[in-house]
Amino acid sequence: xxxxxxxxxxxxxxxxxxxxxxxxxxxxxxxxxxxxxxxxxxxxxxxxxxxxxxxxxxxxxxxxxxxxxxxxxxxxxxxxxxxxxxxxxxxxxxxxxxxxxxxxxxxxxxxxxxxxxxxxxxxxxxxxxxxxxxxxxxxxxxxxxxxxxxxxxxxxxxxxxxxxxxxxxxxxxxxxxxxxxxxxxxxxxxxxxxxxxxxxxxxxxxxxxxxxxxxxxxxxxxxxxxxxxxxxxxxxxxxxxxxxxxxxxxxxxxxxxxxxxxxxxxxxxxxxxxxxxxxxxxxxxxxxxxxxxxxxxxxxxxxxxxxxxxxxxxxxxxxxxxxxxxxxxxxxxxxxxxxxxxxxxxxxxxxxxxxxxxxxxxxxxxxxxxxxxxxxxxxxxxxxxxxxxxx
Amino acid sequence: xxxxxxxxxxxxxxxxxxxxxxxxxxxxxxxxxxxxxxxxxxxxxxxxxxxxxxxxxxxxxxxxxxxxxxxxxxxxxxxxxxxxxxxxxxxxxxxxxxxxxxxxxxxxx
Numbered sequence: 461x462x463x464x465x466x467x468x469x470x471x472x473x474x475x476x477x478x479x480x481x482x483x484x485x486x487x488x489x490x491x492x493x494x495x496x497x498x499x500x501x502x503x504x505x506x507x508x509x510x511x512x513x514x515x516x517x518x519x520x521x522x523x524x525x526x527x528x529x530x531x532x533x534x535x536x537x538x539x540x541x542x543x544x545x546x547x548x549x550x551x552x553x554x555x556x557x558x559x560x561x562x563x564x565x566x567x568x569x570x571x572x573x574x575x576x577x578x579x580x581x582x583x584x585x586x587x588x589x590x591x592x593x594x595x596x597x598x599x600x601x602x603x604x605x606x607x608x609x610x611x612x613x614x615x616x617x618x619x620x621x622x623x624x625x626x627x628x629x630x631x632x633x634x635x636x637x638x639x640x641x642x643x644x645x646x647x648x649x650x651x652x653x654x655x656x657x658x659x660x661x662x663x664x665x666x667x668x669x670x671x672x673x674x675x676x677x678x679x680x681x682x683x684x685x686x687x688x689x690x691x692x693x694x695x696x697x698x699x700x701x702x703x704x705x706x707x708x709x710x711x712x713x714x715x716x717x718x719x720x721x722x723x724x725x726x727x728x729x730x731x732x733x734x735x736x737x738x739x740x741x742x743x744x745x746x747x748x749x750x751x752x753x754x755x756x757x758x759x760x761x762x763x764x765x766x767x768x769x770x771x772x773x774x775x776x777x778x779x780x781x782x783x784x785x786x787x788x789x790x791x792x793x794x795x796x797x798x799x800x801x802x803x804x805x806x807x808x809x810x811x812x813x814x815x816x817x818x819x820x821x822x823x824x825x826x827x828x829x830x831x832x833x834x835x836x837x838x839x840x841x842x843x844x845x846x847x848x849x850x851x
Numbered sequence: 852x853x854x855x856x857x858x859x860x861x862x863x864x865x866x867x868x869x870x871x872x873x874x875x876x877x878x879x880x881x882x883x884x885x886x887x888x889x890x891x892x893x894x895x896x897x898x899x900x901x902x903x904x905x906x907x908x909x910x911x912x913x914x915x916x917x918x919x920x921x922x923x924x925x926x927x928x929x930x931x932x933x934x935x936x937x938x939x940x941x942x943x944x945x946x947x948x949x950x951x952x953x954x955x956x957x958x959x960x
Contacts, residue, residue: 522920548930681919683928696924 462827462834464781466664466758466820467613467641472709473666473716473821480668480709491702492693502704509711516714517639517658518649519675525694526707529672530640531564532687533659534607536674536698537636538568540684541605541657542577545634547685552602552633553578556595558609559803560584560617565607565638577604586805587751588617595627603633610642614784614800614816615750616759618646625654634682640664640672644717645725645756650675656682662706666821667713671706674698728758728819731828735817736760738832743839749804749814758819763806767842769815776838779831782816853945857884860951871942875901875935875949886951892936894918897925899935904948911938927952 463471483505491506493499511521527533542555555577557569569579580598584590590608599606606628611618621637628635636657642648644665650658658675662668676682676697690699739762740746749761764772769783784798797811806814819828855869855878867882869875876899879886887898894917903911908931914922918937925932935949 548928678916678919681923683923695920 462779462823462831464779464817464819464823464827464831466818466823467616467816468782468818469663469669470666470820471822472668473713475716476667476709476712479712480705483705483708487704489704491704492691506702506704506707509707509714512711512714512718513660513673514675516643516648516718517660517675518651520678523650523675523678525674525676525697526702526710527672527674527698528670529663530562530638530659530661531672533661533672533674534562534564534636534638535568536684536687537657537659538565538605538607539572539687540697541634541636541682542572542575544683544685545604546575546577550604552604554580554598554601554603555605555607556580556582556598556603556633557607558582558584558590560588560612560615560800561607561609562613562638562640565609569607584803587754588612588615588749588800588804589751589754590619590624592620592624592627595624599627599631599633603628603631605634605636607636607638609638609640610648611639611646611756612750612800613641614798615761615804616641616755616818617750618642618754618756621648621653621655629654641756644714644721645758647722650677657684662710662713665713665717667710668706671703671710673710724821725757728823731819731823731825732758732760732817735819735828735832736762738829739836742832742836747810749801749806758823760817761801761814762817763801763810763814764839765843766813767839767846768812770812771842771845772815772835772838775841776834779834779838781818783812783814784816853940853942853947855940855944855947855949857882857886858948858950859885860953869940869944869947871940873940875899875938875940875947877936878940879935884951886935888936894921894934894936897921897934900925900928900932900952901935901938901949902929902952903931903933903938904950905931907944907947907949908933910943925952 489498489502491502510524514521514524555569555572557565559581573579582594608619625635634656637655638659640661643660656677661672686697688699693699693702745765747763797808801811801814853869854866856864856866858864869878876888889898890896918934
C-alpha cells in the first residue's frame with residue numbers, strides 16, 4: 461500500500477508519538493491545576509509546545525491559542541472577528557473570501573449573512589491564483605475581514621499572501637489566513653505576511669488529529685469574540701480543559717517541521733517532478749491543474765484524458781489517493797465534482813477525471829516508481845473501460 | 852488644578868478636581884466614583900476599565916502590552932477602552948471625559 465494523500469492527513473511522525481505518550485499516562489496532570497506539581501509540570505510542557513508552534517511561523521508564544529484543529533480555528537477567526545467588531549459598533553459588514561477556499565472557511569463566511577454581514581466570494585484565475593485587481597475592486601466597499609488560504613488543499617497553489625495581505629491592511633480590514641496546508645510545508649512568517657489571524661493544524665504536519673491553533677496578532681492588537689464559554693482557558697478565547705498530550709505532540713511536530721521542512725520540501729519537489737515525468741511518458745495529454753510553479757512541494761492535481769477518477773482509483777487499489785478533498789467525499793462514498801476545480805474553469809466532466817496526489821515525509825523513491833507504474837496501468841484500464849462503454 | 856468628568860452608568864456627569872500625578876482610578880476613589888480597581892493599580896485585573904471620550908482618546912499615551920492583555924479580558928470593551936489605573940493626570944489632560952462601562956469583570960477570578 462502506498463499512501464499519496466498527504467493533503468487529507470499525514471501519519472504521526474514516530475518522534476511525535478514518543479514525545480506525547482508520557483503525557484497520557486504517568487504525566488497526566490491538568491495544566492490548569494496550578495496548585496500542585498503535576499499540574500504545573502503539564503502547564504510548563506504546554507508553554508514549551510506553544511513556543512515551538514509560535515516559532516514555526518515567527519510569532520510570539522502569547523499569540524498562539526490552541527484549538528481542536530484548523531476548522532475550529534477558521535470558525536473562531538471568522539465568526540469571532542466579525543462578531544467582536546459588530547459588538548464594538550463597527551459598521552463595516554463585508555467579509556471577503558475565495559471560491560477555492562476550504563468549506564471550513566466558506567461555510568462560516570456564508571453563515572455570517574444571517575447575522576447581517578455581507579459575504580463576498582471572489583473568483584480565481586485559471587491557474588488558481590487570485591488576481592489582486594479583483595480583490596482591490598471587492599474592497600472598495602467598507603470591508604471588515606478578508607480570508608485567503610495560504611496553500612490550496614486540492615491544487616496546492618500558493619497565494620501571494622505578503623502582497624495580498626498588504627492590500628488588505630491598506631484597506632483597513634482584518635486579514636485571516638487558513639494555513640492548514642502551509643505550515644511546515646512552505647516558509648510562513650507573520651513578520652512578512654501581515655496576517656491578523658492564522659489557522660494551523662497539527663495533523664497536516666505529522667502531528668495528531670484533534671489539535672490545531674489560531675495565531676492572533678498582538679501588535680496591533682487583534683480582538684475576537686470566543687465561540688465557547690466556560691473555564692476561561694486560552695485567555696478566555698477557547699474554554700475547555702486543554703489536551704496536554706496533543707499539544708505536546710503539536711509542539712514536537714512544529715519543532716521537526718522547522719528543523720527539517722526546508723530539506724524535505726526540496727526532496728518532495730524533486731519526487732513530484734519525477735512522478736509527473738513518469739506519468740506523462742505514459743499519458744502525454746495529462747493535464748496539471750493549478751499554477752505549475754507556485755504550488756506546494758509534493759502536490760500534483762491531474763486531469764486524465766479518459767476514464768473517471770473513481771474508475772482509476774478502483775483499478776489501483778494499492779494506492780491511497782483522492783479525487784478531491786476528503787472533506788467533500790460524501791458519507792455514501794459518492795464524490796461530487798470538486799468546487800476548487802470547477803472554480804478554475806474545469807467542466808464537471810473534467811473535474812470527475814481528476815486526481816489529487818500529495819507526497820509526504822515518508823514517501824520513498826521506490827514508492828514514486830511503483831505508484832507511477834500502478835497509476836498509469838490503472839488509467840489505461842479506466843480509459844479502455846470508458847471507450848468500451850461509449851461504443 | 853486640572854478637572855475631569857466621569858459619566859456614570861445612568862448618564863450623570865460628574866466634574867471633579869483631578870490632581871496632577873494621580874491616576875484616573877485614584878481620582879475616582881478620591882471622589883467616591885464607583886470604579887472598582889480590585890488589584891489597586893497593579894495591572895492584574897480589569898475592574899478599573901473606563902471608556903475614554905473619543906475626542907480625548909488619541910491624546911493619551913498608547914497602552915502597554917500588559918494593559919492590552921488586561922483589556923482583552925475586560926467586560927463590554929469599546930473602541931476607546933482603557934484601564935483607569937494606567938492614565939496619569941497631567942496638564943494636557945485637563946478637561947478629560949471618561950465613561951464608566953456597563954459592567955466589569957475581575958480578571959483575577
